[in-house]
Amino acid sequence: MSTKHVEQIDSVTLSVINNAFVNVCREMGTAMMRTSYSPIFNEGLDFSCMMFNTRGDLIGQAEFCPTMLGSCQYAMKWMLDEIGLEAFGPGDVYIHNDPYRGQNHMPEHLVVKAVYWEGKPWGFVGNVAHVGEIGGMAPGSFAADSTEVYQEGLRLPPIKIMDNGEYVKDVWKIILANHRTPRTSWGDYHAMIGSLHVAEQRVLELLEKYGGEFLSAAADQLLDYSERFMRAEIAEMPDGVYYAQDCMEDDGVTDRPYWMRLKLTIKGDEAICDWLDSDDQARGPINATFVVTAASCYSAFLHVVSDEIPINSGCYRPIRIVTRPGSLVNVKHPGPSVGGNTETHPHIQNVVMRALAGAVPDRVSAAEGASSCNFLFGGVHPEYGEYYTNYHIEGSGWGGTATHDGNNVLCPNNGNCRNTPVEILETKYPFIVERYALRNDSAGPGKYRGGLASTRVFRVTAPEITVNALFDRTKTQAPGIFGGGPGASSGIFIKRKGDTEFRTFSEVFGTVSDSKFTRVVVTEGDEIMLNSAGGGGYGDPRERPRELIEEDLRQGFISREAAERDYGYRG
Secondary structure, three states, rough: OOOOOOOOOHHHHHHHHHHHHHHHHHHHHHHHHHOOOOOOHHOOOOEEEEEEEOOOOOOEOOOOHHHHHHHHHHHHHHHHHHHHHHHOOOOOEEOOOHHHHOOOOOOEEEEEEEEEEEEEEEEEEEEEOOOOOOOOOOOOOOOOOOOOOOOOOOOOOEEEEEOOOEEOOHOOOOOOOOOOOHHHHHHHHHHHHHHHHHHHHHHHHHHHOOOHHHHHHHHHHHHHHHHHHHHHHHHOOOEEEEEEEEEEEEOOOOEEEEEEEEEEEEOOOOOEEEOOOEEOOOOOOOOOOOOHHHHHHHHHHHHOOOOOOOOOHHHHOEEEEEEOOOEEEEOOOOOOOHHHHHHHHHHHHHHHHHHHOOOOOOEEOOOOOOOEEEEEEEEEEOOOOOEEEEOOOOEEOOOEOOOOOOOOOOOOOOOOOOOOHHHHHHOOOOOOEEEEEEEEEEEEEOOOOOOEEEEEEEEEEEEHHHHHEEEOOOOOOOOOHHHHHHOOOEEEEEEHHHHHOOOHHHHHOOHHHHHOEEEEEOOOOOEEEEEEEOOOOEEEHHOOOOOHHHHHHHOOOHHHHHHHHOOOOOO
């Protein structure tokens, strides 16, 4: 829609409209949370809600998953390029999850609906959500030893699932026939679609109030304002070239590290994130799509600039992403990528943050644990005889900053997801959570220490359960910065019924990797321990205020031995 007849809109009105867009997305998210079936939706909130203009630009979002929000514009633009704006009729809903068409990885599905005003599309409402089961060779569709995308589940190009408000029945049949838990998928998809209807009504109310041309002009002016804001923030950073790197410890198939290497150039009001020197793509599923890498870069910059910037596609215009197809940070078909979004993404963001430390040292944090500790399981429920799956993530410790300690046990920076309560896990699935606690001495020491990691023990109460895991940081540690120490490593361990000690899955079951494996069968009475990773410390530990050390001792966060060894504490 042309907006050439609309003059520059005053800042107060623009702020009101931006907040209205945000609230549309928040209400969409509330509807999804309250109507979805699976815990990863209604408890974990592993979804994002957004608005687009007819060009596919992101014009509104709420506080959901950074990786989805930073990448969704690519998926939307791909849909428009492939099927055209004219394909979106009134009441139509399209879905797509193809990582080679702008999506992060296949569990995440984008659904969109055009909002019609005066007989033509004004824009789109959409959401991206992690569907907990989409087929493939592993329950929960996280095949940690997959070697091609076809093993990771049902791949959907942009395809219509609602036609003028009516089901496209043949498409629904194909989708649900490929899911192990079709009833749950049916419920979650309808939560996504239902939230679009809620958002559509709110956008129509805004259109009724402001008119289509004025509201489109406001959206365009907000995009330009965010671009100017981000350029001004980058322009304040010292010009220069900054380097950083990190590795994925293995890919679940080959026992070797895979490196991502960044050359960050700050020049004037632009930033170039050059990843050309990163390793070739892995055989296993730790590869990131281009949009995951882009979203990681965007998220890192948003962490170090003013939080007053309206977040939309305009913010991203001054940040250029350079990658090499067929590399760890830009997977090429048919390479697998399910772990690239959950595990490689936070590593990439940590690398960008470490490079930015050379430019804005007081605004960055040390590395976080950077593993979602993906634990997936499935089987036939012993009480009601229906197949179930679940996708479970653990929070890690975040890195210390120039002014405060890192947060304890939070979802890695790509997710912003919530913890699933123990009561929900025990009610829905045949496990008992025997222990859930902060890990003593897991935080990287520093003037401001890293955040603590967690430990959780599941006891199996079903005759058998098939489990999968996709962890990282079991062989490596989240590094500290400016003299800070590393956080503790993560790990997943098993104690078979009758045994007295926990051991690695490779020791017990012969898996190639201790941290990435698929389709391991555990039985009643077995116990599984999940340890997340701690965050790195910021600054010299010997500069930590004595009162903070003593408070950590009082809380049991550190042992006296660690206080003496790492901080030089003498009580």
